[in-house]
Amino acid sequence: MHRRSILRFVACLTACLTVAAPCARAQSGHVLRLSTTTSTENSGLLGYLLPAFEAQSGLKVNVISVGTGKALELGKNGDVDVTLVHARKLEDKFVAEGWGIDRHDVMYNDFIIAGPVADPAGVKGSHDVIAAFRKIAAANVKFISRGDNSGTDVMEKGYWQQAGTKPAGANYVSAGLGMGEVLNMAAEMGAYTLTDRATYGAYKAKTGLAILVEGDKRMFNPYGIIAVNPAKHQGINYQGATALIGWITSPAGQAKIASFKPEGEQLFFPSAK
Template identity: 50%
Template sequence: MKKWISCLFSIVLLLSVSLGASATENIIRLATTTSTYNSGLLDKLLPVFEQKFGVKVHVIAVGTGKALRMGRDGDVDLVMTHAPAAEKAFIDQGHGIEAKSVMYNDFVVVGPASDPAKIKGSMDVEQALRAIAASKSQFISRGDDSGTHKKELALWKAADAAPTFDGYKQIGQGMGKVLQVSDELQGYTMTDRGTWLAYQARLNLELMVAGDKRLFNPYQVMLVNPERYKGLNTEGARSLAQWLVSAQGQKMVNDFRINGEVLFHGSAQQIVTAQ
């Protein structure tokens, strides 16, 4: 009897381990940016991938800084972010492998119709930031160590205009919320074009600055290094990364539109460098 019970227990244990492993293999944990998530792009892409491969992708939408920290801690299987310098450090330090360029868009500066800094139509983002600071206008910053926040701080530094004026506010929120707060306070902000297009119809803000090459915004995907952590679904993560840069994935990126406007451009054949 004891032998039979012991045998039964072993079978149950083996089944539990097997089912647990199977469940893990069918779930891919992706940390990505709020700008990617807010655009609605993943709602179009991931169901197609999930159906094709019979898996489920759990998306954790956070700022780039937090997404990379989750990768460093082994809490996700892969990350898709938009901060080339931080991504290079992530790879160089051995946290990530197999970086692939996926797509790009650009950042834009938006603001109230009254335009107190008189920057509407400018294609020089540094000059525009200096004008915002000089006029002490409201400027709402994400302040969350996201890719957008990193880029914004780099641009303030390049413009030699420290964001210490009275109207500058860091709120520690995602891009969608920052756009809403900017609208409420009638302030300026910098946003990726994808989130701007997704939210534009709900806001009274207007496009102020666009087209400056310094506003280029590339996205890439990286696997978390499986040599650093056990239990990662590396094969699932690899299949997702490869699908994103496949002909089908890139076509879906290029075809994604809101109100006829293109949000992202596939860049699988391009090399992303730190700027």
């Protein structure tokens, strides 16, 4: 009797697993894993865009918001299905090495230098980012760096390289944090930082930091979306990635990006071709 009970239990468990396995696979097909930069999350853009895509596609998008370097690394490891980032050299390398496919331009915004209203380095009103960086380095002021291999961090390091200098010693703080946290640090320490305009806009009221340098063409900040190559990893939701790429670069998706205007200001500009 005991043996028959065990056999019935095993048979029942096997039947349940047989039914559950395809259900689990089907459920996973309805989830799309997106790695992206802190700027798209902190600015509120994704919270504005994704519900419309989810309603149309039936997909649930799980967002991992990190710096561009980490976002691409997640794609490389097969931990996400698609990535939305802003560091063209790193993006091109990701695709050239075969980790990503189907890269498309999505939108752009720009970088600014934000800092204390008092502006002790005297850079306010400049439209030359390199000259402004030199003045910040020469002044006895603090500069907060992302220090996280994000798109912003890569751009900032390039500016210091072009400037041929950077703040000395304790005046240069490598935070290893996201943009919102860095803006909060800059406000607390009376420091300067390089930020994308969108995240600055989301944190402006909280930090009280001022826009001091803007308008240099070298501060242009384009974003691209890339599907993770399904040939590199099993379980990549390539169909879902393709659906998101198609939607965000479509006239409807591009119009949705253009209509994102917190406090009446457009923060991202569509650029899909």
